[in-house]
Amino acid sequence: MIHQAVGPRGWPWIGSLPAFVRDPLRFWTRLANGYGGVARYRIGAEQHFLISDPQGIAHIFRHDTVRYYRGKYHDLLKPAFGEGLLTSNDEPWRQQRRLIQPLLTKQRVSNWLDIVVSATAATIEAWGDRRDEAPVDFFEGMARLVQEINAKVLFGRALPYQAQPALLSSVSAINGSLLRQVKRAMIWDGMLNRLPLPDVRRFRAAANTLHRTVDRLTAESRPQVDDDSLYGGLTRAANETGSPPETFKIRDQLITLFLAGHETTAVALAWIFYFLTEHSPWSERLHGEISTVLGDRTPTLADLNRLVLTRQVIDESLRLRPPVYAIGRRARVDDEVCGCRIPAESPVVVSPYVMHHHPAYWHEPERFEPERFEPDRVATRPAFCYFPFGGGPHVCVGQHLGMMELLAVVAMVVRDFRLTAPPGRRVALQPWITLRPKPDVRLFLARR
Structure with a gap:
């Protein structure tokens, strides 16, 4: 009944x-x-x-x-994501999903592990030995790292250095404004969102910055036949269908994958490292497992599959603080x-x-x-x-890439550094479009 x-x-x-x-x-x-x-x-x-x-x-x-x-x-x-996989419905969504999903299988994303490892190694080298220095803003650090990884995965090239700060600020502005817009849309048919409110203006400016950056990267990439970038794969797959490329909104797919993949992975990493400082015995257990599996080597896909405790810690962090809540x-x-x-x-x-x-x-x-x-x-x-990655037909298309990034970054950082939090610093939840930490996760780093 x-x-x-x-x-x-x-x-x-x-x-x-x-x-x-x-x-x-x-x-x-x-x-x-x-x-x-x-x-x-x-x-x-x-x-x-x-x-x-x-x-x-x-x-x-x-x-x-x-x-x-x-x-x-x-x-x-x-206005930020375009008509991509995250915003479309019905037949446009089905066409886009059929195009993208084969490019992001577990087997395909393993080709990008070298990009993840190389970018993480560069971040670790830049940190050096900060034993007596100020704590590191781990959310910003992870956001920069994931931004660099995603640029190389999507476009096959590094993000221009001068574009990085503005792009990070743009992602934060988009994230911060969207939840406020959702709340305002619940009353008076969203009339308030049509007013020139400060956060709406910041949102539009940030979206324009993101779009200009993606347009520049696509213009400079020009994917070749053997190009391993996601842009190259999307272009080839679209051409093979015989349909006009605009059918698949490739530009909007790249914007969606760049923005959504960047934010969720960076947030997840910040929370994982926060929990490891709050529960130091687990940090030491992970260090033991990672040192045994990796030694001094950079991780391979087979290594990541052997990091059983590390995966459990990641899963528990995603349980407590799912980026998409x-x-x-x-x-x-x-x-x-x-x-x-x-x-x-x-x-x-x-x-x-x-x-x-x-x-x-x-x-x-x-x-x-x-x-x-x-x-x-x-x-x-x-x-x-x-x-944590949703479910059904709309399950996160980038879940295999995201989990590979989490495992590789956590393994390399925990192997090389002992992480501690400043005394008395507590981190609360900030439910924007993703579940960000508030204030930022700041941690001391000491080389092991």
Whole structure:
């Protein structure tokens, strides 16, 4: 029997908007714990639904692109991301996904491990031995590193040095503005976003900087037949279809992959190193494993596959601080999820953060415990208790590249450095479009 989902009544006119704006993570977590696997809440005049039941999440992902689609909140991404894989729907999305996915398989991305290793080695060399120096801003350091890796993976060339600071600032401006725009879009049909507000102006300027940089890199790259860059692969794949290249929005795909891959990986690395300083015994255990597997060598793909403890630490960090903490869809038709009616055009949210902290599926969910990802324990948990890369047809297309980067960077840094945090410094959550640390993660480095 279908029944109505329940949730907080909220305030007249605005519903639960104040609680959501103040702290969306806390708001959604309370909804999941207080109202069950399908919770209803109102923002303005519109009813929203939070799905926090594993079977319900599986249903959403299974029927993604058929019963659900990306709605008006995803449209806010288009001035920065263009009409790429992250913002498109239906047949344009399917065409783009078919083009890109074969280029980002686990086997294909392994060809770029040398790029990851070389860029990480250069970063480590630049750090030198900072035993008596000021702490390093690890988020900025990881952002610069991932930016350099992505430029070489996507375009086969280094990012111009003079473009790096402006591009980092642009990514931060885009990230910081988008969540504010999403919140404003929930009331008065997004009218406030059409005003020349300061953060909207910064967002547009930042998007222009990003686009100019990508246009410059594509103009200078001119992929050849044997070009191993993603730009080269996309161009060849598009030509082989016989369709006009503009069908696949290659420029927009490159912008999307550069921006999304840069931000999520840099955020993940910052949190991983933060947790290792908070739990130093694990840092030493990882150093032992990494030293045994690698010795003084640079890592190979076979080496990365042997870093079992390192992978568990990465998984636990992604559980506690998933860079993508919420995934939004809109119902295309009336639907039923876990016995609850979801009316057509209703916004629906599934949250990796909420599920990764759900006490029904994780014992002491706030505790850092990498042993949770031992194979026998993983086998006992339902699917979609843990999904840092999303799921269904829209699962992150770059997940294999991202995980390879995380493993290689963590292995090389932990092998060479002992990391410690300044005394008394605590880092909170900053839920922008990704789950950034606040303030930045600053760590002392000492050569081992």
